[in-house]
Amino acid sequence: MVNVxxxxxxxxxxxxxxxxxxxxxQGIHGALAELFGAETDLNVRAAVMQDPRxxxxxxxxxxxDVLVYFSHKHWREIAEDRVDAMHKRVxxxxxxxxxxxAHASRIFARLMGTRTQSLRWRENDEWQxxxxxxxxxxxxxxxxxxxxVIPQDETYGEYFEIPQPDDLVFLTTAQxxxxxxxxxxxxxxxxxVFYFASGHETYPVYYQxxxxxxxxxxxxxAAAGSRTGWPVWARETEPPQQV
Ligand code: ZN
Numbered sequence: 358m359v360n361v362x363x364x365x366x367x368x369x370x371x372x373x374x375x376x377x378x379x380x381x382x383q384g385i386h387g388a389l390a391e392l393f394g395a396e397t398d399l400n401v402r403a404a405v406m407q408d409p410r411x412x413x414x415x416x417x418x419x420x421x422d423v424l425v426y427f428s429h430k431h432w433r434e435i436a437e438d439r440v441d442a443m444h445k446r447v448x449x450x451x452x453x454x455x456x457x458x459a460h461a462s463r464i465f466a467r468l469m470g471t472r473t474q475s476l477r478w479r480e481n482d483e484w485q486x487x488x489x490x491x492x493x494x495x496x497x498x499x500x501x502x503x504x505x506v507i508p509q510d511e512t513y514g515e516y517f518e519i520p521q522p523d524d525l526v527f528l529t530t531a532q533x534x535x536x537x538x539x540x541x542x543x544x545x546x547x548x549x550v551f552y553f554a555s556g557h558e559t560y561p562v563y564y565q566x567x568x569x570x571x572x573x574x575x576x577x578x579a580a581a582g583s584r585t586g587w588p589v590w591a592r593e594t595e596p597p598q599q600v
Pocket of ligand 1: 558
């Protein structure tokens with residue numbers, strides 16, 4: 358079984374709160390937990406920023422094989438020691454799936470070493486085409502066409518300040534002509550990180566069939582790096598023996 362911790366900031370901006378409630382009555386974490394919870398190989402817990410330890414306790418992170426993370430405008434409020442704890446767990450092998458506005462999250466910037474909050478954006482009602490550019494990748498499994506269309510989403514575009522992905526799985530084109538590296542994988546320590554850009558909170562993106570396929574694939578791909586238990590030799594420990 359794969360343990361999935363779904364985490365949401367859960368404090369929409371006042372102007373978006375009602376729209377979001379209409380699209381996601383149980384919150385984004387509720388919709389994602391429902392999606393993952395229907396799978397027989399996934400154990401799911403949902404947490405929000407208002408929980409003790411901001412929903413990111415050492416115990417929860419130790420339990421998680423993969424953390425699915427949706428943050429937005431309040432990314433600066435995540436405590437330094439929670440960023441440290443997530444960082445440590447990713448290096449130990451916990452998978453991390455970052456969604457949409459979590460591009461700005463402190464944990465993503467920490468793992469990437471760049472100003473990941475920096476990208477072009479427009480809030481509008483325009484379509485996005487999500488192109489598969491690595492069809493053999495496990496996260497693209499089950500997608501039947503070269504691209505799928507999200508009828509309405511926020512537009513994100515380049516330049517997006519990320520290191521070049523280890524695997525670039527999706528590239529999005531937008532109605533306005535923007536492009537974005539929108540489905541990106543990195544390996545950090547023993548952990549796997551996937552960023553997926555689609556999913557502005559006032560559009561029902563996470564109910565769309567193709568997006569759900571991507572999310573399920575992403576969770577299983579990211580979790581596959583967990584529990585490898587590879588030793589880490591520090592200067593303070595005994596040196597490894599000759600093999
Ligand atoms: Zn958004």
